[in-house]
Amino acid sequence: MSSQELTTEDLTSNFDYYDNWYMDGPIGDQDDMTPEVIPDCYPTIPYDIYHACMAPISLVILLILSLMVKRKKLYQSCWNGAPGLLSPIHFLEEEGNRGLAIAVFGILFSSLCVLVLDNDPLPFISNSSTQYREYWKIMALLYYPAFYYPLVACATVRHRVGYLFGCLLSWCHCVVYLWQKVECPQSSKIYRYYSLLSYLPIILCLLFLSLWYPMQLVKSFRQKEKTAVDEGPWSDCCKGYLRNILAKRAPKRSSSIAKPSIRSRVQAYLRSYIYTPQEDFQLPLKLVLSLAMAVIAVYQVALLLLVAFVPNIQIVRSGMTKELTALFVQFGLVPSENPAGIPGDKELATAKHYIWSVEVCFVASLVISCLLTFCMLMKALVKHRINLQRLYRGAILDVFHRPRKLQASQQALVCWMCFAGFQTAFSCLGLLIQHIVFFVCALGFTFLVAIPLQSGTNVHLFKIVENMWPFWLTLVVAVIVQNLLTHYYFLERGHLPKELNNRRALYIVTYLLFPINVLVGVLAGVWRLVVSALYNVVHFCRLDVSLLGHGVEVFDPGYRTYCYYLKIEVSQSHPVMKAFCLLLLQRHDSQGPKSLQLREMEEGVKLMKTKEQASKTAKCQQNRARWGLAYTLHNNPSLVSYRKGALPNVTANGMKTNLVANA
Known part of the structure; x- marks a missing residue:
């Protein structure tokens, strides 16, 4: 009896054990449900030590470069010739070094994107409390621009020493970032590879700087030093622009006006979204910089949305079981053929298919949003060039809807400084809004149209449309009848201009169809709301297009900033004005006794005659x-x-x- 009792107890205990394991254990496959735990990785060169070493080095280099460039060479009465802070980029005076400006601003903006989600915004302060974290983020917004300031200031000096310091700084930054990401490619923040992918623009920009500074250093040894007038491609561009203006143009031949074909219209429409470089014309540096930062911003936002949603939804889909499917069946989200409502394998597969459909809708809407944003930015490039060319030739009313003076003002200068930041922020918000709208639309189309057509269940929308067929038929017939009566009965045919006919019948039909036109107006109002919302959502990232009417466009901060930005660029960086300054400051090298030389520059330019008689060519x-x-x-x-x-x-x-x- 004892042995039997023990055996029974053992069986009971084993039964309880298996029962408890089934009830209390994790649902689904453990490997699918539980994400892999990523251990903490500590690189050889931590971020705090890296910043503690590079910040003083950058400060010392900046001081050395400031001592090299004497302030008395620029402003003799400023601080008695004391050294001054180097200018990072000459946004208005020159158009060279575009790659350098884009690379440095890309590093700065990507670093700020990373610190927004970081628990320790400042590298010197670790384990910061939640109470003071926002203050440290504000300090980081001032620290990182100062930290990367020498990377761009080294090129402003235009000296071999500056290029050498630029090589050392860019190499140090690039080697440290590459070393850290090779040692610790994975992190536990949001997604295992999010840190690596978010730092990818920083690494690419540093690689560009690591190649650009050595190339400039080699060029400085191979070529002779050039004057400030002849240095950079912007001088040739301005001279070419002036040459095209002064060039003789052949008279336009009168040609018969032919209606363009559909193919030519489509090609012209597609060409309007593709920016092709134009000879002797360059977009302003700050405009190119703002669009490049907008592209990097779109990449960072899209990456964050992708890694925050897709891995989690995949975990949910792989861990879906019959017990969880029962909840969807009870709420009517998943159809069940079992009268008792107990889910089976078919219901489980249906639930997994629904979750997979949500994932597909999310990824598809994100891809469409990114493509639309890039298309809008390319379209904006074409529009920027057209607006600048119109303002260069004085066609103000072709750009603005009312006369404006192209002069510098306080508000215009503030908007000019904020333009690049506004373009970057509007691109981020535009992508986020587009993705939300397109994701909701994709979900509605998938679960209301696509899946019901595929499975034949949950056809509620089709039933509503089917029951309302008399209403839709009445509206369609009313619209067709009005168009036919207008075309054949209410307008005299064969007369130019056309005149009204049968006015009494026109008044009667207008009165009788008034109630039906009210219903048509409701549908037209819904369509107007949808079209205006989609238009504003798609064009939200473009600052050259106002989302408001002409009378209230002043309340659109993006468009107002763009208008004032154009005023500063045209008034301060007109290519004709630059060519004029080049002609004033340019000196011709004397190659013979008959050549002209610029002897004096006082109140403009004085072309002095040589001692010998100038030739006809001179x-x-x-x-x-x-x-x-x-x-x-x-x-x-x-x-x-x-x-x-x-x-x-x-x-x-x-x-x-x-x-x-x-x-």
Whole structure:
């Protein structure tokens, strides 16, 4: 009996054990449900030590470069010739070094994107409390621009020493980042490879700087030093732009106006979304920089959305069991053929298919949002060039809807400084809003149209449409009847211009169809709401398009910033004005006794005659130079407001005494 009792107890205990294991154990496969635990990784060069070493080195390099460039060379009365802080980028004066500016700003913006989700925003302060974390993030917004400042300031000096320091800084930054990511490619934050993918723009930009600075250093040894006037491609661009303006154009031949074909229309429409470089014309540096930062911002936001949703939804789909499926069956989300409502293998497969459909909708909407954002940015590039060219030739009303003065002002300068930041922020918000809207639309289409057509269940939408067929038929017939009566009965055919006919019948039909037109107006109002919402969502990232009407476009901060940005760029960086300045400052090397030299520059330029008689070729060149100066002075938008016709209270012989004194 004892042995039997023990055997029974053992069986009971074993039964309880298996029963408890089934009830209390994890649902589904343990490997699928539980994500792999990523151990903490500590690189050889931690972030705090890296910043503690590189920050003083960067500060010392910046001080050395500042001592090299004497302030007295720029402003003799400023601080008695003391050294000053180097300018990072000449946004208005030159258009060179675009790759350098994009790389440094890309490093800075990507670093700020990373620190937003980091628990320790400042590398010097670890394990920061939640109470003071927001303060440290504000400090980080000031620290990182100063930390990467020498990377761009080394190129501003345009000296071999600056290029050498740039090589050392870029190599140090690049080696440290690569070393850290090779040692610790995975992290436990959001997704195992999120840290690596988020740092990818930083690494690529540092690799570019690591190659750009050595190339500039080698060029400085191979080539002779150039003057500030001849250095950079922007001088050739401005001269080419002026040459195209002064070039003789062949008269336009009169041609018969032919209606373009559908193929040509489609090609022209597609070409409007593709920016092709134009000879002797370059977009402003800050405009190219803002669009490049918008692309990096789209990448960072899309990466965050992707890694935050897809791995989690895959874990849920792989851990779906019959017990969880029973909840979906009870709420009617998953159809069940079993009258008792007990889910089987078919219901489980259906639930997994639904979750997979949600994942597909999320990824598809994200891809569509990214593609649309890139298309809008490319379209904006084409529109920027058109607007700049129109303003360069003075066609203000073709760009703005009311007359504007192309002059610098306080509000215009503030908007010019904020333009790149606004473009980056609007691109992030535009992508996020687009993704939410397209994801909801994709879910609605999938679960209301696609899946019911595939499975034949949950056809509630089709039943509603089927029951309302008399309503839809009435609206369609009413619209068709109005169009047919208008075409054949209410308008006289064969007369140009067309005149109204049968007005009494027109009034009767208008009165009788008023209730039906109200219903048609409801549908038209819904369509108007959908179209306007989609238009604003798609064009949200574009600052050159106002999302409001012409009368209230001033309340659109993005479009207002763009308008003021154009005013500063045109008034301060007009290519004709740049060409005029180049003609003033340029010196021709003397290659013979008959060549001309620029002897003096006082209140413009004085072309002095040589001692010997100038040849006809020299006189022709002199006349061309004078004509170029006169033409640039005439078309300089910065001088329009100072001309006699624009100045108030001018005398017959010119300006008053006080105006001349102020000038």
